[in-house]
Amino acid sequence: MDTGWTQWVLDTFQVPYTLLHNGDLQNPGLRARFDTILFASQSASSILNGVRQGERSRPGGRSQTPGAMALQRPEYTGGIGLSGLVNLDAFVRDGGVMIALDSATELPVQHFPLPLRALVRGGAEGGEGGPPSEASSASAYYCPGSILRATVDASHPLAFGMPIDAHVFSTGGQAFEVTLLDEFNKGDREVKTVARYASKDLLASGWLSGERTIAGRAAMVEARHGKGRVVLFGFRPQFRGQTFGTFKLLLNAIYLGSAR
Numbered sequence: 001m002d003t004g005w006t007q008w009v010l011d012t013f014q015v016p017y018t019l020l021h022n023g024d025l026q027n028p029g030l031r032a033r034f035d036t037i038l039f040a041s042q043s044a045s046s047i048l049n050g051v052r053q054g055e056r057s058r059p060g061g062r063s064q065t066p067g068a069m070a071l072q073r074p075e076y077t078g079g080i081g082l083s084g085l086v087n088l089d090a091f092v093r094d095g096g097v098m099i100a101l102d103s104a105t106e107l108p109v110q111h112f113p114l115p116l117r118a119l120v121r122g123g124a125e126g127g128e129g130g131p132p133s134e135a136s137s138a139s140a141y142y143c144p145g146s147i148l149r150a151t152v153d154a155s156h157p158l159a160f161g162m163p164i165d166a167h168v169f170s171t172g173g174q175a176f177e178v179t180l181l182d183e184f185n186k187g188d189r190e191v192k193t194v195a196r197y198a199s200k201d202l203l204a205s206g207w208l209s210g211e212r213t214i215a216g217r218a219a220m221v222e223a224r225h226g227k228g229r230v231v232l233f234g235f236r237p238q239f240r241g242q243t244f245g246t247f248k249l250l251l252n253a254i255y256l257g258s259a260r
Contacts, residue, residue, distance in 0.1 A: 002040035002101070002236065009238040009247060015254060021075055022050070025084035030091040036257030037091065038099040041236055044106035050079035085111055093226030097257035099250070105174050105232045114223045114230060115180040115189060119213055120173065141213040145171045146206025148235070149198035150219050158194045158222060158231065158252045166195070167204055168219060169243045174234035175214035176221050188224050194249070195220040197234075220249065 010017050020037070030037065039047065051072045080088070089112060092098050100108055109118050120141055148170050152162045178191045185191060199216035202208065219234045231253045237246035 041102035141210035
């Protein structure tokens with residue numbers, strides 16, 4: 001679904017693109033064909049493995065009709081696999097730009113050697129996994145779909161045209177911590193924070209618990225990886241085609257991916 005809304009934004013702003021399937025990413029030489037590869041919100045496990053033939057689409061899920069099994073269309077069965085992951089890594093190292101939105105940030109954070117740590121535990125996102133259980137900590141992070149305040153580094157090229165004080169929409173979401181010491185944060189390992197969640201009065205509208213997990217933390221980062229870059233959004237800048245206030249961040253990232 002998030003891919004569909006991403007396509008809607010690209011179509012609306014007349015950004016040319018190619019829709020990639022698993023097999024496309026499993027073929028080497030991505031850099032020769034693309035300058036930017038964009039992942040809409042989807043977990044790392046889903047990107048890598050997807051739904052394999054004969055599997056239920058959700059763990060523990062049940063068919064509408066007893067004994068029936070909904071089959072995935074062949075072109076959407078499975079994931080990019082390890083070969084696709086290797087090709088993605090090579091794509092970025094060779095100078096490409098990878099953009100990952102919300103839960104898709106799990107993929108580069110977990111599988112690329114980026115000096116970053118994800119602060120929101122996988123499966124805790126409010127928009128997908130539901131509220132924290134009674135057995136979980138009272139301070140567990142939960143954001144079921146809310147508008148949050150953020151501070152933007154307006155001097156960064158990815159934030160061109162953005163105000164310093166902005167609002168972002170989050171359904172679950174992610175926040176990041178740079179693990180490099182300042183003196184090592186340079187060269188082909190450099191990480192720049194483009195936007196941070198507000199350190200106080202974080203919630204602008206909606207429902208949020210456990211806000212200390214993300215308050216004041218990086219919400220959007222640009223990480224160097226070899227000759228290329230990975231742009232990580234801890235929120236969905238294109239959510240359902242409604243978040244016009246953050247479209248610029250996504251469009252800037254795409255534009256700079258092809259800039260010379």
